[in-house]
Amino acid sequence: MSKKKSNKQWLNSQNSDQFVKKARNSHYRSRAVFKLQEIDKKDKLLRSGQYVVDLGAAPGSWSQYAGEKIGVKGKLLAVDILTMETLPNVEFIQGDFTDLEIERKCIEKIGKDGADLVISDMAPNLTGIRATDQARSMDLAECAFEFCQTVLKPGGSLLIKLFEGAGTTEYRALLQEHFKQVVTRKPEASRDQSREFYVLARSYEL
Ligand SMILES: C[S@@+](CC[C@H](N)C(=O)[O-])C[C@H]1O[C@@H](n2cnc3c(N)ncnc32)[C@H](O)[C@@H]1O
Incomplete structure (x- = not known):
C-alpha cells in the first residue's frame, strides 16, 4: 500500500473513531485518556x-485525568522523552526514565515516602520489525518494574501497557511474585486491532 493511501486510511479511521471525537469535544489532550x-x-x-x-x-x-482525580492534596510526577505542555499540579521531567541521571532526578522528587501508583502508557519507537519492537517494549516494561521497586510504597500499584507477544507471560509472572493481585485489562478505547493491553498489579510487597 502506498504511504499516501495508508495515511488517508489512518485519517479516515481517526475521523470516525468515537473516542477521537469525544477527546476533541473535551479538554483532554488525547483519546488515550478514555x-x-x-x-x-x-x-x-x-x-x-x-x-x-x-x-x-x-x-x-x-x-x-490523574491530576484531577488526586486533587490538590495529591502529587503527580510526569516523565517523557518528549516535551509536554505544563499542567496544574503536575511536575514534569523531560528525559528517558531509563537514563540514570533522569531516574535519579525522579527518585529525588518522589522522596523517601514513595509513590502510591505508577502508570505507564509507554511505547518504544517502532521499527516495524515485530520481534525487535516486542523486545524493546518488554525492555521498557522491565525497566518500569525496576523503577517501581525503587519508588513504590508497600501496598502501591502499577498500571502498565504491554503488547501481546513474546515475554508478556513471563512479565505477568514476575509481577505476580511482587504484587498480591495482577489483572489484565483491554479497555474499549483500545482499538481491537491493536496488540496493546494493560496489566494492573496491586498491593506491592517489598
Ligand atoms: C502513547 S504515548 C503516551 C500517551 C499519554 N498516556 C497520554 O495520555 O497523553 C507514549 C509516550 O511514551 C514516551 N516514552 C517512550 N519511551 C520512553 C522512555 N524510555 N522514557 C520516557 N518516556 C518514554 C514517548 O515519548 C511517548 O510520548
Missing part, C-alpha cells in the same frame, strides 16, 4: 491525595 478512565472506573485506582508517577506522559491526557 483507556485510563475506563480502568479507573472499574478498578478504583485513583484517589484524592495519592502520589502518582506517569511514565511516558506526553502529550498528557493521563496526567490531566
